[in-house]
Amino acid sequence: MAQQLDLLQPGNIIPTALHTEMEQSYLEYAMSVIVGRALPDVRDGLKPVHRRILYAMYELGLSPDRPYRKCARVVGDVLGKYHPHGDQSVYDALVRLVQEFSTRYPLLAGHGNFGSIDNDPPAAMRYTETRLAPVSFEAMLDQVGEETVDFTDNFDGSQQEPVVLPVQLPILLLNGSSGIAVGMATNMPPHNLGEVVDGLIAVIDRPDIEDEKLWKYIPAPDFPTGGEIVDLDGVRQAYKTGRGIIPMRGIVHLEVLQVGKKRKRDVNALVITELPYQVNKAAWIEKIATLVNDGKIVGISDIRDESDRQGMRVVIELKRDAAPEDVLKVLYKKTALQSNFGAIMLSLVDNQPRQLPLKTILQEFLKFREETLTRQYSYELEHKESRRHSVEGLLLALNNLDEVIDILRNAPDGTTAKYQFQEDLGLSEVQSDAILAMPMRRLTGLEKQKLEQEFNELDGEIGKLNALLNDRHELLKSLKKDLRSLKRKFADARRTRLPDAQPEPEVTPATVDATATTADGEPPKKKRRRAKKKTELTLNLLPQRSETSHVAIAADGSACWGNDDAGHVDESATLYKAAIGTQENLIVCTDQGKAYPVAIADLPYQEQRDKPQLQSLLPDHAQRDNHQPITQFVLPANLEELELLLLTTKGKIKRLAGTELSSFTSRGLSLIKLKEKDTLQFAFFVQPGEDRVAIAVSSGRVLHLPISQSEIPVQGRTSQGNQALKLRFNEKIVGCASFQRGEEIFLLSEEGYGKRLEVNSLRLGRRGDMGNHVMRFETKTDLLLKMFIPDMETQLWTQDSRENVELISVDKFPVASKDSSGRRFFKFTKGDRLVTAQLAYELKQ
Numbered sequence: 007m008a009q010q011l012d013l014l015q016p017g018n019i020i021p022t023a024l025h026t027e028m029e030q031s032y033l034e035y036a037m038s039v040i041v042g043r044a045l046p047d048v049r050d051g052l053k054p055v056h057r058r059i060l061y062a063m064y065e066l067g068l069s070p071d072r073p074y075r076k077c078a079r080v081v082g083d084v085l086g087k088y089h090p091h092g093d094q095s096v097y098d099a100l101v102r103l104v105q106e107f108s109t110r111y112p113l114l115a116g117h118g119n120f121g122s123i124d125n126d127p128p129a130a131m132r133y134t135e136t137r138l139a140p141v142s143f144e145a146m147l148d149q150v151g152e153e154t155v156d157f158t159d160n161f162d163g164s165q166q167e168p169v170v171l172p173v174q175l176p177i178l179l180l181n182g183s184s185g186i187a188v189g190m191a192t193n194m195p196p197h198n199l200g201e202v203v204d205g206l207i208a209v210i211d212r213p214d215i216e217d218e219k220l221w222k223y224i225p226a227p228d229f230p231t232g233g234e235i236v237d238l239d240g241v242r243q244a245y246k247t248g249r250g251i252i253p254m255r256g257i258v259h260l261e262v263l264q265v266g267k268k269r270k271r272d273v274n275a276l277v278i279t280e281l282p283y284q285v286n287k288a289a290w291i292e293k294i295a296t297l298v299n300d301g302k303i304v305g306i307s308d309i310r311d312e313s314d315r316q317g318m319r320v321v322i323e324l325k326r327d328a329a330p331e332d333v334l335k336v337l338y339k340k341t342a343l344q345s346n347f348g349a350i351m352l353s354l355v356d357n358q359p360r361q362l363p364l365k366t367i368l369q370e371f372l373k374f375r376e377e378t379l380t381r382q383y384s385y386e387l388e389h390k391e392s393r394r395h396s397v398e399g400l401l402l403a404l405n406n407l408d409e410v411i412d413i414l415r416n417a418p419d420g421t422t423a424k425y426q427f428q429e430d431l432g433l434s435e436v437q438s439d440a441i442l443a444m445p446m447r448r449l450t451g452l453e454k455q456k457l458e459q460e461f462n463e464l465d466g467e468i469g470k471l472n473a474l475l476n477d478r479h480e481l482l483k484s485l486k487k488d489l490r491s492l493k494r495k496f497a498d499a500r501r502t503r504l505p506d507a508q509p510e511p512e513v514t515p516a517t518v519d520a521t522a523t524t525a526d527g528e529p530p531k532k533k534r535r536r537a538k539k540k541t542e543l544t545l546n547l548l549p550q551r552s553e554t555s556h557v558a559i560a561a562d563g564s565a566c567w568g569n570d571d572a573g574h575v576d577e578s579a580t581l582y583k584a585a586i587g588t589q590e591n592l593i594v595c596t597d598q599g600k601a602y603p604v605a606i607a608d609l610p611y612q613e614q615r616d617k618p619q620l621q622s623l624l625p626d627h628a629q630r631d632n633h634q635p636i637t638q639f640v641l642p643a644n645l646e647e648l649e650l651l652l653l654t655t656k657g658k659i660k661r662l663a664g665t666e667l668s669s670f671t672s673r674g675l676s677l678i679k680l681k682e683k684d685t686l687q688f689a690f691f692v693q694p695g696e697d698r699v700a701i702a703v704s705s706g707r708v709l710h711l712p713i714s715q716s717e718i719p720v721q722g723r724t725s726q727g728n729q730a731l732k733l734r735f736n737e738k739i740v741g742c743a744s745f746q747r748g749e750e751i752f753l754l755s756e757e758g759y760g761k762r763l764e765v766n767s768l769r770l771g772r773r774g775d776m777g778n779h780v781m782r783f784e785t786k787t788d789l790l791l792k793m794f795i796p797d798m799e800t801q802l803w804t805q806d807s808r809e810n811v812e813l814i815s816v817d818k819f820p821v822a823s824k825d826s827s828g829r830r831f832f833k834f835t836k837g838d839r840l841v842t843a844q845l846a847y848e849l850k851q
Contacts, residue, residue: 036188041357044187046194048353048360048367049374050146050171051178053185055099057171058088060113063138064147074117074135081131087165097131104136108284109181110196110230111496113142123231123281123318124288141496145174153385154378172378174488176202176371178353179364182227190359192352195227195244195252195283200497200782203489204825209368210482217246220365226252226504227347232280233257234503236344244349248361252347254282255338257503260330263323273307274330278320278343279836285342287311291320293341302340305333375485380475387471392436394464397457399437400444404454406431410441494776499783499827557592557606558583559638561803561811561844563619565592567609579803579813579846584640591670593641594620596633597685599652600674601667604638625672637689641667649720651699651713652678652727653688653742659701659773660727661692661713661720679726688742694720700751700768701730701777702741702793708751709777710768713744717773730773741793752794752819753781753828754802756839759788761828762819782827792843803846807838813846 046053052060062083068075081096089096102108104116107123118134121127128134138147154172159165182196205223208215226241235241236253244250257280264270281287291311297303305328312319324333338344352361355370362370403410413430417423420442427438447453474481557567559582567586586592591603604623620635642648648664662677678686692699692713699718701709709731711717721727733739745751745765754760761781768778781790794802794816802814812832820829832840 040187040190040359041354044185045190045192045352045354045359046178046183046185047170048178048355048362048370050173051176051181051183051353052171053099053183055084055089055091055096056103056113058084058167059096059100059103060138060142060147060171061150061168062087063114063136064143064150068137069143070115070138070140072137074115074137077131077134077136080136088160088167090161093131097128100131100136101128101134107231110228111139111141111180111199113139113146113177113181115139123286125286141175145492145496146171146177149174149378149382154382170374172382174375175199175492176206176367178371179367183353187359190352191350193348193350194353195347195349196229197224198228198497198500200493200825201225201228201500203493203497205364206368206372206489207486209365209372210486213369215365217363217365220368221245224364227349227502228500229254229283229347229502231283231285232501232503233282234280235505237505240346240349244351245364248351248363250349252349253344254347254502255344256281256285258334258343261321263321265323273326274324274328276322276324276330276334276337278322279318281318282342282345283347285345287313287318287320290342294322294337297340303333303336305329372485376481379481379485383471383474383481387468387475390464390468390471394461394468395434396436396440397461397464399433399440400448401454401457401461402431402433402437403427403441403444404449404457407449494779497782499785499788501785556583557586557609557640559620561805561846563621563635565604565609565618565620565623567606579801579811579844581803581844581846582638586640590640592638593667593670594624594635594638595677595686595689596624596628597636597687598631598633599654599676599678599680599686600628600633601670601677601689602628602633602674603670603672625674628674636686639691642691647693648691649694650677651688651690651692651718651742651744652686653701653730653739654678654680654684654727655687655739656681656684657701657730657733657739658684658727659718659730660725661694661718662723663720664691666723676723679724681726687739690742690744692744697744697746698765698770699742699744700765700793700795701739702751702753702780702790703731703733703737703777704740704789704791705734705737706779706781706783706790707777708741708768708780708793709775710765710770711773712770728773731777732774740790743793743795745795749795750821751780752796752802752816753790754792754794754804754831754840754843755781755783755788755827756791756841757783757785757788757830758832758834758840759784759828759830760814760819761822761826763822763824767824778824780824782825784827791840794843794845796845801846802843804832804840804843806832806834806840 042054044053050057059080063080066075066080066083068080077097077100080100081093084096085091085093100114101116101120103114104112104120106112114136115138116134116136119126119129120134149172150168156169157166158169160167178194179197179202180199182194184193185191201224205220208220208223212219221242224245226235226238233254233256236255240250240252242250244252256278258276258278261275261277263273263275265273281290288311291309294303294306294309298306298309305325306322307325308321308323310321312321322333322337324330350361351363351367352359353367354360355362409430410427413426414423417426424435424438424442427433427441428435433441448457474484557565558580559565561579561581584592586606591605592609593601594604595601602624604620608623610618620638621629621633624633624635645664645667650662650664650667651659652662653659658678658681660678667675677689680686694713697713699711699713701711703709711730718730719728743751749765750762751765752760752762759781763780768780771777783789796802796816800816802816804812804814814831818831822828
């Protein structure tokens with residue numbers, strides 16, 4: 007029988023006071039929970055379980071371009087290698103990283119049922135599948151390795167895991183974090199990626215930036231479920247001290263619904279489309295129903311959930327005598343439609359919990375990022391210097407090939423040959439080994455040329471790395487470049503509305519905004535003109551000549567001529583006018599790459615009642631082939647000094663010498679050869695050597711090109727042109743114009759935001775570049791509609807999806823930066839947006 011330890015023997019018992027043992031044991035337990043479980047690290051913004059999930063998936067190769075893998079496999083890897091806790095706790099953490107309503111920028115992509123905002127549970131881990139999201143793969147794991155961050159043993163010493171991930175974005179701010187430790191808790195709100203990047207760059211440029219100026223870049227949290235922040239006092243307190251109360255509300259508007267099967271009647275209904283962050287929709291609806299049944303809320307006749315894949319929609323029908331404003335106030339007071347987010351910005355700094363203000367969090371992240379980049383560049387420098395050293399030895403051997411062969415021929419073994427290389431040729435041991443491992447094909451002249459090219463490239467890269475490591479200014483420039491690149495890839499519009507940026511209410515026959523009314527309780531009404539016909543034309547201002555007659559084109563496509571300078575077109579905006587002789591032709595360019603002459607004699611006089619469409623004046627064969635006019639112009643007097651710039655919908659661009667347009671026939675003139683499904687979109691004159699061109703796409707980027715032979719060559723009429731830029735999925739070209747230095751471009755989005763942007767702020771690019779991101783959109787659904795370069799005397803003619811027409815003076819557009827959304831000129835009901843906008847001269851009343 008084994009001998010047992012006798013604990014009662016003298017010397018085996020150590021007397022300890024109970025309170026001392028309790029203090030020590032409880033402190034160890036508390037620190038274990040604080041550091042190893044509940045609080046995120048300020049550097050990568052992750053708790054250990056989240057860090058281990060991401061790293062385990064990275065090791066499994068679950069990149070965004072690979073197939074999904076069962077969550078059970080991921081959970082098993084995390085438990086077996088890094089996190090010896092319950093499988094359900096790991097799966098719950100994984101699920102939260104997938105849920106778009108829980109995480110502002112989900113770090114994992116999911117396939118299957120991962121729960122809902124109604125607190126529905128996710129499917130079991132054996133049914134769901136996951137993989138890394140692009141933002142986590144590129145911005146968190148792409149640079150992971152012992153050369154960038156420290157690694158440590160796992161729980162049993164069989165594996166190595168990173169102490170922290172080499173994140174390139176402050177995930178702590180982007181996704182927030184919540185956790186309850188021992189004696190403390192954290193509740194970090196999520197933020198908008200674009201705003202946080204702007205704030206980081208501001209801190210880099212001005213380390214002593216004042217809090218109030220920093221808040222202009224990061225004005226408030228941005229919650230994944232949207233909603234609105236009632237006031238910013240709590241936000242400011244949290245940003246300044248690390249703790250504050252942020253009041254939030256859901257988004258509500260009032261609709262007039264028609265109910266009843268036989269006899270329809272109008273019923274007021276409050277429609278909720280967004281709820282405050284972390285509010286359970288199903289529980290909230292149940293709470294309202296309970297309050298109505300208990301008589302604590304009066305005036306509600308019915309409540310139903312009409313939410314679908316397109317978004318949230320909870321309809322609360324009101325009784326006939328109920329005042330919507332009163333019901334809404336009660337909902338704010340008695341339910342979670344208005345709730346508070348208690349921000350506690352607590353995280354680990356050097357393994358110690360600290361409550362941090364916003365600026366300190368940004369500074370801690372930048373400090374960590376600078377250290378990571380220094381380690382990464384140092385590793386790359388060491389690697390490239392080692393390779394350059396080897397290549398240098400190979401080149402030396404090729405330059406002394408006869409001597410090398412003689413040494414190899416006479417050496418009894420490889421070791422002797424290596425020592426002989428070091429002694430006779432002055433090579434190092436590494437270089438000697440490289441020569442002995444060199445295959446015979448490296449002795450050819452082509453291989454020598456490749457080695458010389460590689461040596462020169464390595465030399466240049468080593469110089470750049472030395473500059474980054476020895477000059478902190480260059481290192482910070484590289485850091486800012488990486489931040490801007492990630493912003494272009496992953497930034498999106500703000501979802502949570504701010505109190506100073508609420509849209510003004512707009513009343514339509516079916517919709518009003520319940521959150522903003524006039525003193526008498528009625529929303530302000532706004533009149534709009536309605537166009538007779540929905541028409542979209544792409545028109546450009548071109549050089550004019552002084553003549554006695556003028557031609558004018560209207561928004562509905564009708565054309566006329568007159569003897570005065572006005573070029574009036576009744577009941578519509580004049581979008582184009584030009585001086586023209588009575589014996590001259592108006593040149594009309596069509597979407598199929600042809601140009602046709604239209605005699606001014608064929609146009610009606612301005613006083614005539616019936617005015618033909620411009621398309622109807624084209625030759626019969628062009629009408630049969632459904633040619634659509636895209637622009638028109640009068641041939642200028644200095645035609646030989648100008649060139650016609652052409653751009654297609656697929657991005658093909660070229661210049662055509664002005665002399666090519668000197669002669670026309672009734673069959674028209676081919677301007678460009680088009681591929682299948684491609685059409686001509688823009689055609690206008692440019693001044694070679696002086697002008698530049700800007701091309702805008704719907705995603706909000708603009709490519710700025712010089713008009714030169716290398717970028718946009720002059721080609722013949724039968725050529726297809728060159729590819730100006732590559733369009734991403736669902737992108738389309740929305741603007742193209744020429745300009746000279748010092749001018750401004752005018753930008754307008756589909757949801758009615760507009761601004762002016764100085765051309766000098768655009769980086770000059772080359773064909774195929776991505777261009778400059780020039781517009782920040784307030785919503786995910788917004789897109790860039792048009793880009794113009796008008797003079798300040800013209801107006802902007804717009805038409806929305808309801809065919810309402812408005813004119814705006816272009817001098818009302820504010821001058822703003824590339825990262826701004828500009829000013830909102832239009833207020834739409836849900837689903838409405840601008841469909842076209844053109845330069846105009848007047849609106850004939």
